[in-house]
Each structure stands twice: as C-alpha cells, then as structure tokens.
Amino acid sequence: MNVYDTLNERGFIEQLTHYGKIQHLLEAEKVVFYIGFDATSDSLTAGHLLTLMAVSHMQKAGHMPIILIGAGTAMIGDPSGKTDMRKMLTEEQINYNANAIKLQISKIINMKNDNAILVNNADWLKKLNYIDVLRNIGPHFSVNRMLSADCYKSRYERGLTFLEFNYMILQAYDFLELNRTHNCILQLGGNDQWSNIISGTDLIRRLEKKPSFGITFPLLTTSDGKKMGKTEAGAVWLDPVKTSPYDFYQYWRNIEDTKVKECLLLLTFLPVEEILKLSYYTGEKINVAKKVLAFEITKIVHGEDAAIKALTTADDVFNSKIINSNIPTTIIKKENLGQGISIIALLIYTRIVKYKAEARRLIEQGGIKINNKKIEDINYIIMKDDYSKDEIIILQKGKKIFHNLKFS
DSSP: OOHHHHHHHOOOOOEESSEEEHHHHHHOOEEEEEEEOOSSSOOOHHHHHHHHHHHHHHHHHHOOOOOEEHHHHHHHHOOOOOOOOOOOOHHHHHHHHHHHHHHHHHTOOOSSTSSEEEEEHHHHHHOOOOOHHHHGGEEEEGHHHHHHHHHHHHHHOOOHHHHHHHHHHHHHHHHHHHHHHOOOOOEEEGGGGHHHHHHHHHHHHHHOOOEEEEEEEEEOOOOOOSBBEEEEEOOOOOTTTOHHHHHHHHHHHHHOOGHHHHHHHHHOOOOHHHHHHHHOOOGHHHHHHHHHHHHHHHHHOHHHHHHHHHHHHHHHHHHHHHOOOOOOEEEEGGGGTTEEEEEEHHHHHHTSSSSSSHHHHHHTTTOEEEEEEEEOOOEEEEOOTSOOOEEEEEEEETTTTTEEEEEE
16 A cells, blocks of 8 residues: 555545645655654654654655754744744753654654664754855745745734744755755645745745655644643653653543544554444443553553553552552652641642642542542641651542652
C-alpha cells in the first residue's frame, strides 16, 4: 500500500498542496521530507505525537525524514495558535531544550545508521545577513497575503509584533535551505502550519524554479474543539519527569468515548482491522478499547516496561488491591502543616485541580475521596496528627485519578 493511502486511511491527511502529484510522488520514488519542532520547551507534548507518528509511517515506507530542531526560529516564536507573544528565551535555554527534545524524538523515529537526518536551523539562520534577506527573500513575500494567513489574522487586532511577523519568512527559508542542501521536496506539519508551509513551497518555486510540496495533519482536539493533551494541571508532556508514564497512561485511559477510534488510528501502529473491531465496543466495554489505546501509546513514548507498569498500577488502584508507589506522590513535612491544610489547598498544591472553584464543585458533587472516604465538606482540614509519620494516604478524584500523599 502506498504510504499516502496508509496516512489517508488512518485519518492523517488534512490539506495538500498538490493532491494527485503527492500521491504519485510517494509511490514512485524515495522522497526526502522534513518536519520541524521549535525548541521553545524542554519537552514535546501529546499534540506533537500525531506528527511524529506520521513521520514514522513515512520512514517505514522507505522515505527519508529530516528532523529539524528549530533553535533558530525559537528565538522568534511561532505566532500560530497564540493569543499573545511567546516568552522570549535565552540562547542557553533554547540549546538545552533542543537537546532534550532530540532525545524524545529518537524514541519514536529511527535516527540510527543514516535512517534520518537531524538538522538545527540555528546553523544557517544565525548566519543570515539582514540586508541580503531583505533584497533576496523579501521581494517574494506579499504583506497583504501574509496578513490574510490565519496565523497572523487571528493576532492582528490584539497586536502582532514585527518580530513574530518574520516567523513565516524564516520557516520558508528553512524549506529553501533544505531543498538546496538535501533535495528536500516535501514538508509535513500540523494544520496550523499551512500558511507557513505554502510560503515555503512558493519560495522554492520562485527561486529554484522547481516544485515542492506540503501536507498538513489534523490537530488533536476534544469533541468540543479544545486541544487534546491538556489537563487541569497543564499539558500532557512526553518527558517522563514532567508527566509520569502512569499519568500519561491515565490521560489516554480516560479520554472521551467518541475519540477512541480516532486516537487508535492516529497514535498507535495497530492494524486498521483490529482498530475497527475495538471501535465497535460500546457502554462499559469501551473501556477495553481505552486500555488498549493507553497501553499502546505509552509503549511507543515510554517503552514497553513503563507501559506494563502503568497498566498494572492502574488496575491495582482501580481494584483497590494496593496503594502502588508508581502513582504520583507528593511529600509534605508535618512541620509545614501548621494548623492544618484545607482540602481545597491540597487539591491545588498537588495539581489535581487548577482552580478553587473547580475544587469546590468536585467536593460538592462527591468527586473527592481520601483513603476511599468521600470528602463532603469544602472546609475539610487535614491536621498533622491525622496520619502517622511515613504513612501514605491516597487522594482520589473521580473514579480513575489517584495521587499519593505522604506526611514525613
């Protein structure tokens, strides 16, 4: 099967620059393609996983991926999907982030034995001469067209800095550079990168007089359109320190029923036939499909051992067999308790909830337990003498989210 057909069948294809040509190209020859990840954080998120899975499908089909780490573009920041300007990072922070995300990518994409090319756009962007860019690249960009792009249009009324306005030009230049040095002819990216991608294909056409192509993928969203990969505590990270394998597993174990099939297709390597069988499950049986989904995704990101441990921990906790040490744990020194800590403050401190209003709502609805005892008083106070030294108690939100609490 042509890899285009694989991607299309699994739901990856959102937009194409050239429908028929791309399909033929992927079938007729080995294509050098690229995808970029800006080093704006020391970890990728669940949202990046979808694009990495697409790269893996392409690589397994015999095409050559270029993984671009955007240490150069991270100095500006992509305005796509942002209501405000990104926080400016130091060069030291950016380099640290770049090294961290390289390691995460290498767990999913085969980077060994020349199976992929790893580049850093700081290697060429930092060497650019501003006057040369204005004279040689600037004439090929229309300000009117740039302002009509979604990545800028959504920011126009709130305020768009000239710094961010240059981002599209630099990403287009990345594509041009990779086309010249590696004969890269295809760029992949999330759907929010469409304007940046077509700017790159247009720049190559104008300067190199040859075609180039782009494919974008859907963004992971919940049924109400919010970005998937967000929790009360923040983003779902691929870094096991920022989001533990257990929490990562639990996130996918608890997703909406309506999103199970989509995530199985996009975020696992399970055969489509098997996914379709799992997708027929309804009612309580949908939990079987969710467990398969959570295990498979955790295995891809964190390895099979971590996935088995997360699954076992989740089952043990759910069945109330043990309080497992693999559950996230917060240690509180008794001397710091003072006159006690309120249940609402504790929920926020452990990042089980983000806001006091949410904590109150959960307690009033019976959604919070300590050691399987329902907490019904929003003013409930945990005193330092309530629990013995080194005892682990378990804080529970709903049916499936658990957190160890240890007083020492």
